Amino acid sequence: MAQTRLTLVGVNHKTTPLSIREQLAVTKGYEDALAALSILPQCLEYYLISTCNRVELVCAGDEEMPTDQELMALLFGEVGDPEQWSQYCYAYHDSEAVRHFFQVAASLDSLVVGEAQILGQIKEAYRHAAQANATGPLLNKLLHKSFSTAKRVRSETGIGASAVSISSAAVELAKKIFGSLDDKQVLLIGAGEMAELAAQHLLGQGVAGVMVANRTFDRAVALAARFKGGACLLSEIDTYLETADIVISSTGSTELIIQHGQVKPLMRARRNRSLFFIDIAVPRDLDPALNEIDNVYLYDIDDLGQVVTQNRAGREQEAVKAHRIVDEETVKFSQWLEHLQVTPTIAALKSKTDAICAQELAKTLAKVELSKEQRQHVEKMMAAVTAKFLHSPLIYLKKESCRPGDKAKVDLINSIFALDEDELRRN
Numbered sequence: 071m072a073q074t075r076l077t078l079v080g081v082n083h084k085t086t087p088l089s090i091r092e093q094l095a096v097t098k099g100y101e102d103a104l105a106a107l108s109i110l111p112q113c114l115e116y117y118l119i120s121t122c123n124r125v126e127l128v129c130a131g132d133e134e135m136p137t138d139q140e141l142m143a144l145l146f147g148e149v150g151d152p153e154q155w156s157q158y159c160y161a162y163h164d165s166e167a168v169r170h171f172f173q174v175a176a177s178l179d180s181l182v183v184g185e186a187q188i189l190g191q192i193k194e195a196y197r198h199a200a201q202a203n204a205t206g207p208l209l210n211k212l213l214h215k216s217f218s219t220a221k222r223v224r225s226e227t228g229i230g231a232s233a234v235s236i237s238s239a240a241v242e243l244a245k246k247i248f249g250s251l252d253d254k255q256v257l258l259i260g261a262g263e264m265a266e267l268a269a270q271h272l273l274g275q276g277v278a279g280v281m282v283a284n285r286t287f288d289r290a291v292a293l294a295a296r297f298k299g300g301a302c303l304l305s306e307i308d309t310y311l312e313t314a315d316i317v318i319s320s321t322g323s324t325e326l327i328i329q330h331g332q333v334k335p336l337m338r339a340r341r342n343r344s345l346f347f348i349d350i351a352v353p354r355d356l357d358p359a360l361n362e363i364d365n366v367y368l369y370d371i372d373d374l375g376q377v378v379t380q381n382r383a384g385r386e387q388e389a390v391k392a393h394r395i396v397d398e399e400t401v402k403f404s405q406w407l408e409h410l411q412v413t414p415t416i417a418a419l420k421s422k423t424d425a426i427c428a429q430e431l432a433k434t435l436a437k438v439e440l441s442k443e444q445r446q447h448v449e450k451m452m453a454a455v456t457a458k459f460l461h462s463p464l465i466y467l468k469k470e471s472c473r474p475g476d477k478a479k480v481d482l483i484n485s486i487f488a489l490d491e492d493e494l495r496r497n
Contacts, residue, residue: 076208076407078167079141079159080126083181086158088372092353093149096120097324100198106144107204112136115206117213119195121188122264122352122371123181128171130208165404168212172396172403175216176223177230181374182239183385184229187263189220212403219399226395229388237267237318239374240348241275244316247346247367251275257314258282259307259327261289264320264350269297272316281314283307285321308332312339318348319355330359337363350374418489419460427456463487 081091096103100118107116107127115130127145129135136144138161146155162170173179177188196213199205205213224230241251248254254277258269261284269280280299283306284290290301302310304327311317311333319327333345347368349356360368431452435445463483483489 075132075135076128076130076164076167076212077135077138077141078126078128078162078170079138079145080124081145081158081160082124082126082179083372084179085160088352088354088370090149090158091123091125094120094125094145095122095352096125097322097353100195101202104199104202104204108202110136110140110144115209116204117196117199117209119192121191122350124174124179126174128167128209128212130206164407165400168403168407169396169400171212172216172219172399173393175220176392176396177220178223178389178392178396181371183389186224186230187267189217192216208407211406215399215403219396222395222399223392227388227391229385229392237264237320237350238271240268240318240350240369241271243348243369243374244272244346245275247344248315251277251316253278254315255313256280257307257310257317258293259304259317259319259355260284260321260351261286261293266293266296268318268320268350269293269299272318273297277316281310283310308336311336311345314345315343316346316348317356318350320350321355323351323355324353326357327355328360329357330362333360333366334363337365348374419463419483419487422487422489423456423460427452 081094083091096118100120103118103120104116107113107118107129110116110129112131112134113129113136114132117128119126125145127141129141139155141161142155142159143152145159146152170179175189175192177183177185180188192213196205199209244254245251251272252275256269256272256277256279258280261282269282272280280294280297281302282290282294282297282299283302283304284293285304287301287303290303293299294301307328311328317328321327328347337345342365344365344367347356347360347366349368349370352371354370356368356370358368358370360366431449435448440448463486466483
């Protein structure tokens with residue numbers, strides 16, 4: 071019986087620069103990316119997640135699983151030099167893949183350790199995978215177990231007590247630049263979740279006003295109304311750049327929203343008053359050349375790492391507790407996965423002996439006249455004999471020394487009882 075394998079490959083903020091990550095990010099929906107994974111016949115189940123800080127794919131299959139290099143090729147496509155992929159990409163297998171995935175769900179691998187947003191992103195990606203029939207028994211179990219592991223970490227540790235999202239980290243950076251934000255005007259570009267979180271944090275700091283710019287005006291109006299702000303279209307942002315102090319951009323656009331040439335002429339009208347840009351979009355919304363303009367300050371998502379580092383010291387002890395929980399849940403899941411390997415043999419063994427018992431019992435009862443009560447006694451006796459006969463091999467299969475890592479022992483039982491691949495596959 072082929073052994074079920076689990077492989078995870080990916081890139082994140084720790085291993086890969088933003089210039090590479092933004093080319094790998096899923097910007098046009100998960101459907102096409104999942105369809106690309108489906109062409110690999112060895113991947114029986116698959117899952118993909120893409121966020122600002124990571125792109126990871128998980129595959130479950132048998133011993134003929136695609137190689138790490140094949141999965142990297144699918145992940146990178148035509149991005150970068152294949153000889154450099156391994157410098158950016160990490161690969162985990164089986165229990166290590168489980169541990170990494172649980173760490174991601176528990177926000178132990180996030181840029182801001184303890185932030186809650188990642189779990190929602192994992193669930194959203196799972197919804198797309200389920201709709202595409204990409205996941206099955208193994209990955210469904212892995213995903214749901216990651217949800218409960220993250221919940222345990224959140225409820226049993228204080229790791230989320232002082233945690234901030236990317237949006238709140240951006241606000242912290244703004245405070246370092248301006249000091250008090252009381253009299254500052256804010257322009258939010260994009261009306262998605264990241265923009266909403268930024269607005270919440272900014273209003274908490276007492277900014278003077280918020281203007282929301284979005285490609286869809288209705289969405290801009292709806293978000294602005296929640297925060298008693300104004301709304302405009304993206305085509306109108308030049309006007310509001312003249313009065314804004316802080317600009318936070320978080321759209322899903324694949325093209326730059328603000329170019330160097332738009333801002334430079336505006337600085338004269340602003341009398342060179344400082345203008346602070348924070349780009350929390352992947353791919354980037356704002357032209358990196360903005361930093362070349364006097365009194366214009368641009369920070370992207372990687373720069374936020376300098377802000378969040380200061381918040382990590384207080385969470386280190388809680389993170390230790392969280393890692394223990396992840397390790398514990400990883401062991402439990404790995405044991406379930408290991409037991410899954412033996413299950414077909416156990417089921418096939420029971421099925422085969424039951425079939426033999428039923429066949430021989432039918433032959434015997436056809437030759438003798440027995441009452442209904444007598445037939446029941448004979449059937450019970452045969453069932454008891456079968457159970458006692460199977461007791462030792464089943465104990466052998468279930469005990470700790472017979473894990474799928476010791477495949478020879480499972481193969482031995484299959485050989486002794488002549489369990490072929492068809493019987494194992496049916497079970």
